[in-house]
Amino acid sequence: MQRHVGLIGIAALAGLLVTAGHLDGHARAADEGLMCRQAVGREGILLLRKVATIHRTCEDRRLRAPTISCPQAADESRLVSACERTRSRVTGACSEGIPPQFVGECPAPCTASVTNANTLADCIVCVAEAAIGDFTKLVFPNPIEPGGVCGDGQTGTGEECDPPDDAACPGRCGAPGEPDACECQPVQSCRLVTQPPGTCSTSEDCPPAYTCADGQCEAGPCVVRADCPADGQCVHWGSSPDGMCVCRGCGPHDCPLGCRVGSIGGLLIINGCLCDTLDDCPPADDVCYQGVCS
Secondary structure: OOOHHHHHHHHHHHHHHHHHHHHHHHHHHHHHHHHHHHHHHHHHHHHHHHHHHHHHHHHHHHHHOOOOOOOHHHHHHHHHHHHHHHHHHHHOOOOOOOOOOOEOOOOOOOOOOOOOOHHHHHHHHHHHHEEEEEEHHHHHOOOOOOOOOOOOOOOOOOOOOOOOOOOOOOOOOOOOOOEEEEEEEOOOOHHHHHOOOOOOOOOOHHOOEEEOOOOEEEEEOOOEEEEEEEEEEEOOOOOOOOOEOOOOOOOOOOOOOOOEEEEEOEEEEEEEEOOOHHOHHHHHOEEEEEEEEO
16 A cells, blocks of 8 residues: 555656646746736825825815916826836736736726736726826815905905915915005915925015025025924935025925935935834825935
């Protein structure tokens, strides 16, 4: 009996050796299919969150400045970058073909066929943008068209602003009945300064302790945000340990640890908040890499 079992085992082993290449091929296909499905789920959710955050950030600005449109040029650039990153990662993970679990047609309003990694990536991007676009319109309805006289809440002819319509100078519009009614008041805080570039024309446009330099409100050297007056950001250029306090220097997000230009191998790649962990980054960023959020 032992010899009989041994012969069976040898025959089975021989069969495995003969078909090992086929089995390994199937195993690889299964692994690649799993990697593809995992990548699609992971990157799809990340994209959905990123697109939602970009839209929300712009719409929050529009609530304070109703005359702007969303998304703005900077938002469009961030959306393109996010979508291209998703496309790259999905096509890379699904390069050997897409698993049969995925639909053959992209859901409406994205009606293209899904036949390979590229069309699957396009479908994911399209559905994410369409879904967030519809949801954004629901929760951030269009503002009332401007017009009228001082006191009607809408900036009209001859007015710089009309609270709450203060797009020209957010938070600095003189209230009706005051000497500076419907006119822009001096800046008191970096949080009320227009985003760079073009932050200021003269130093009078800047908060106390700041001066206007090349259109940007700037103050003395700093290491972290806490060193800056009037809610400014501490921006570091290159490897310099000393930064420059600027009004909202890293865009609309607060950077608790300051912000700087990040680089890899000496190549300039990104402006971002400094970070030790992802918890130091603003909601719109999902990576803390080499000490910079992105």
